Amino acid sequence: MTADNSALLSFVSKDKTNSYEQPEWKVPKPCVICGELFLPYQKRSVVCSQDCRLVHVANNNRARWQPKDHPETNCIICNTTFKPRQKNGKYCSTSCSNKRLRTVVVDCLACKRVVRRNAHGSRDAKQYCSKQCAVDHKVAINEEIRALRRIAENNKPKAVVNTCVLNEIRAIKRIARAARVSKSCKHCGEIVYSKYLLLHPNCRKEYEKTIRLAYRQKYKHTEVYKANKKAWRNKRKALERGAKVAENVNPDFILERDKYRCYICGIKTPKKLRGTFEDNAPEVDHIIPLSKGGLHVESNLRCACRKCNGLKSDRVYQLI
Known part of the structure; x- marks a missing residue:
């Protein structure tokens, strides 16, 4: 059973239709x-x-489509007076229009031949015998015009200018051309009249020295420089103590490799105690002492606490 949707429908009553204004x-x-x-x-x-x-x-x-009121004229074929339908009408009827001449006699301006051509052809149909003659003749005319222009340009009276003024103008242009490619020297600040140079030859050594010094001053504040300095110091001390072979080994690298644990007693050596006099302060020890022929290399270095390193002294670990 379908639902009653009559309430949803809206119909226009007769009162509304009658009240509609026309x-x-x-x-x-x-x-x-x-x-x-x-x-x-x-x-x-x-x-x-x-x-x-x-x-x-x-x-x-x-x-x-009624004909407009144009003035009367005579037909060019039969000479009859008629009223044309168009503004420029020339023929009184279709028969007269068919009798008109469709060709004209042309005296070619290029090759001087007399030919008969279609009167309703291109623009040059009444002047030239063919299109090629028209093109060649127009090209020749343009060449003559250009030649005459060149002759007129060459025959112009030249202005009299003093040679000293010309030399000054050339010098000014040369200076301006050099100034466009010139740059200031990085060291002394004066102009360098060259396209590829940025320094005077005399300033190059001094500029490189200042740059090198500035780089060194800046490099000394880096962590890489500090680590390399520790390695160089330890290497110099090892050579002074009689080591036959010494390498640039950073002591912090040895301590981090052994995780800050003594290889003799096994206790923890905190990093914050580095450089102190505590018993568990971390230090770098040679397994084979330098006095016994040991080498200052990574494989011969271990992390040891300060107490064990002092007790071991210059003896081998296995002989303690």
Whole structure:
């Protein structure tokens, strides 16, 4: 059983339709063809029926194609006076139009031949025998014009200029050209008249020295420099103590490798106690002492606490 949807439907009552206001143009008016009154369907309606509409359209077309009032003229073929339909009409009828000359005798301006050509051809049909002659003749005319222009340009009176002024102008241009490619020296600040140089030859050594010193000052504050300095210091001390072989080994690397644990007693050696006098302060020890022929290399270095390192002294760990 379907639901009752009648309440959803809305119908227009008769009272509403009767109260609808008609537009101003919805009033009876006479037909332009038969003259009878009719109620227009659209605002632009002017006829009452289809028959009247066909008659109205035919009248408009006939009025559109009626000949305009042009002045009378004589036909160029039969010399008859007629009233043309077009503004520049020349022929009184189609038969006279068919009798017109379709070719003309042309005296070619290029090759001087007399030929007969179509009168309704290209623009050069009444001057040249062919299109190639027209192109060649126009090219020759343009070349003569250019030659005459060159002759006129060369024959112009030249202005008299002092040679000293010309030399000064050339010198100014040369200086301006050099100034466009010149740069200031990085060391002394004076102009370098060169496209590729940034320094004077005399300033190069001093500039490199200052740059090198500035780089060193900046490099000394880096962690890499500090680590390398520790390695160089330990290497120098090992060589002073009689080591035959010494490498640049950073002591912090040895302590981090052994995780800050003594290889003799196994206790933890905190990093914050590095450089103190505590018993568990971390130190770097040679397994084979340098006095016994040991080497200052990574494989011979271990992390040891300060107490064990002092007790071990210059003995081998396995012999303690």
